[in-house]
Amino acid sequence: MTPEEKYISSVPLDHRKKHAQFFTPPDIAHFMCKWILEQNEISSILEPAYGLGIFSRTIRTSCDVKIDAYETDDIILSHATNYIPKQVNINYADYLDSDWEQKYDAIICNPPYLKFHDYNNSKYILSVNNHLNTKLNGFTNIYTLFLLKSISQLNNGGRLAYIVPSEFLNSDYGVEVKKALLESGTLRHIIIIDFSQCAFNEALTTACILLCSKDDQSKKISFSVVNEISNLENSINNGININIDQLNPEEKWKKYYSETNIIKYNNLVPFSTFAKVSRGIATGANNYFTFNKSKIERYNIKDHCFLPCICHSADVSNQIFSNDEFTELANNDKSVFLFNGCLDNYDDHVKNYLKLGEDSGINKKYLTASRKPWYAIENRKPSPIWVSVFNRKKLKFIMNEAGVYNLTTFHCVYNISNLDTNILFSYLITDVAKEIFMDNSRQYANGLIKFEPNDLNKGYVVDLRLLTHQEKTFIQQIYDKLKCHYNELYVQLLDIFFRDKYTMNLHNIKYYTNILSKIKIELKKVKSYPTINHSKQLSLFELIEHYGIQ
Ligand SMILES: C[S@@+](CC[C@H](N)C(=O)[O-])C[C@H]1O[C@@H](n2cnc3c(N)ncnc32)[C@H](O)[C@@H]1O
Structure with a gap:
């Protein structure tokens, strides 16, 4: 049993959660240690959130340099005393109170991950803002305070490795953090950990490793996603390199490491063009x-x-x-x-x-x-459409034909446009809509996806104002059929329709023709098909004609 396994088996989860004690798996610790030790001369190392000292223990297998460490929990420290390697000086103190002027050649950390309401953030946010001239707001998570402080403590030529939740790359509070990271000029690699057994499984969050180097050798940051531990080493050379001056801190950086759907479609506009999403009644x-x-x-x-x-x-x-x-x-x-x-x-x-x-x-x-x-x-009218807050695989939209109220289990979607709500809903239930919204999701571990109302308001949809009268009639007819008898085949037909209208090509003709032939039987009574007059490999209209769905 490793010290971490022993600790987990003897200390209740509540205590570990309270102190954000989610431990770094040994393989990952080894990879991170290798990064910080790959430099010519090292005379000082810092481990700001010691826990049971996985990093110090790993470093000690190949390097004798003195290590300074910080830890605030006396219970974990009493367990750690059995395993403290030589030359490790552990301070029973808050790292965020430590001396900013103390510099190090190497810093390595898996910082605590606590939301703003779980710790006294105002004092520390103020301290980081004062030292670094940043404008971090009250929603800032403590792990990013650790990160920015540590970067400022690096000696010239020094290296840093942090494992943190990837949330800041795509959240509002992360904008200021990304700005500070870019300004530091030290960030070299962002490696997203996408193992099925994720590093922070219990914390329900996706982890990423940040590797920094305080030298002038690169103006690029590499983004990579690692699906299994054996690929971690290769990620250093196989990432997608983006020039620092091309990276905009205001944008979600997810687009650099996950295939974005936005580029596949034409004529996208913010969802707020048509609708307003608000949370349900609390x-x-x-x-x-x-x-x-x-x-x-x-x-x-x-x-x-x-x-x-x-x-x-x-x-x-x-x-x-x-x-x-x-x-x-x-x-x-x-x-x-x-x-x-x-x-x-x-x-x-x-x-x-x-x-x-x-x-x-x-x-x-x-x-x-x-x-x-x-x-x-709360004075909140029933909304015509609901969308689920937590989703296992895809977003789920529901038409509230009953016109009843909803608690926070759903967000409310109010139609604020001239578009018929049935048309809006018919688009929202397609995979096209879900794929595009996914670019704005907050991903949690275990496939859990959360959408805040603003993730949706700021998300994109196809420009439904471009639908012709004939196309709207067609969609309305499909909606009427869905209402009588909900059949996934109709949803697939809508999906093909929107894909065809808003993408350059129907990518997989065979797949679509297959679905169309299945729908053929179902569709006998839908008479009005839209004519689409633009040059494509094969338009939906031609496909429908070809398969004789009349
Ligand atoms: C995520 S754990 C990481 C432990 C270990 N380094 C590892 O990677 O397995 C973070 C540790 O930092 C400690 N901690 C929490 N807040 C701290 C603070 N403000 N200063 C120093 N340590 C802190 C926690 O008690 C916990 O042991």
Whole structure:
């Protein structure tokens, strides 16, 4: 058993999470140590977040140089004492409080990964901003503070290796971090770790290794993705090199390491051209505010005090959510009613329930305490379309035909354009739409994908204003068919249609013709096909004609 395995088996996960103790796998530690040690002369090394000292232990197998280290958790330190190699000076102190003027030839770290609300960020963000003249904001994650401080502590010719979550490469708070990295002129390699067993599996985040060198030898940064540990060494030479002056910190850098879909399509515009995405209703105490029929009977509260509302994404299985489905959920005693005490707060039963809320402290919770009165429900209209917040593989859009409210399990999509909502929805359910939105996603480990409302507002869609009248009629007909009978084949037809209209070529004619021949039977009653008059290998219209779908 390694020291890390022993520690994991004896210390509860809660403690490890609180201190962000996710350990570097030995192979990765070895690779990172090799990078920092590959320089002519080294006389000082820093390990800012020691843990059980995987880096110091690895360095010691080939190098005797003195190592300074920092660690704030006495429990892990008491375990680490059994394995401290020679010449390692561990400070039981916060690295962010350490002397900025102390310089090192090599720095290596797997810093803590804590969101802004899990540590006292303001003091440290201010300190980094003062020292580096940056404008890091309050959302900045502590790992980027470690990174920027360490880079500033490198001696000329020195090297640094950090393993961090890749989130900052694509998030809003990361813009300032990327700016500072580019200005430092030290960043050489960004290696995205894409093993199925990811380095930070328990932390639910994708890791990347950053290799820096404080020399004037390169004006390029290489981006690479490594799918298995044995390819880590090669990643140094096999990345895509981008000139530093071409890298824009304002952009998501994901486009340099994952194939972007945006370049495949013509005429893309921001989704905000057509729609506004906002989060669903946050109650602050779902158990209290949501009701099923039995609970309504139990408290004897009248129906007019409730809003029909989807509270759990699992309750919606179809992509077109109808009134009938809502009634079925209600009859099956699912929690689909949202209590709004403001609708009749003179009623005795409502008063009793509000009193119960106050007796159990519901009125003192974070969200309720800030409302007036505490039991008021956010004023958010039902949206015609929902989109799921967490997604396993692809984004899921749902047509809210029932016109009911939704909690934060879905984001609300409001149509703010002249376009018919059915047309908008028919586009959103296609793979084309999902592929393009994926370029703006926040990826988590284990295939979990999260979209914040702004990821979608700022994401791209094809310019639906370019649809002709005939094309809109065609899409509307397909939507009507989907509404009667949801069949994936219709969605595939829509997908082919949008792919054909907004890409240069239909890339895989055989695949599309196959689908078309399957749809042929289904489509007998859709009469109005769009004519597309532009030079293509073979237009959708020609394909449809060819297969005689009339
Ligand atoms: C992600 S773990 C990495 C441990 C080890 N270096 C490795 O790679 O396996 C980060 C370590 O930093 C410690 N830590 C957290 N905040 C710190 C701080 N402000 N200064 C120094 N160490 C800190 C944690 O207790 C934890 O042991």
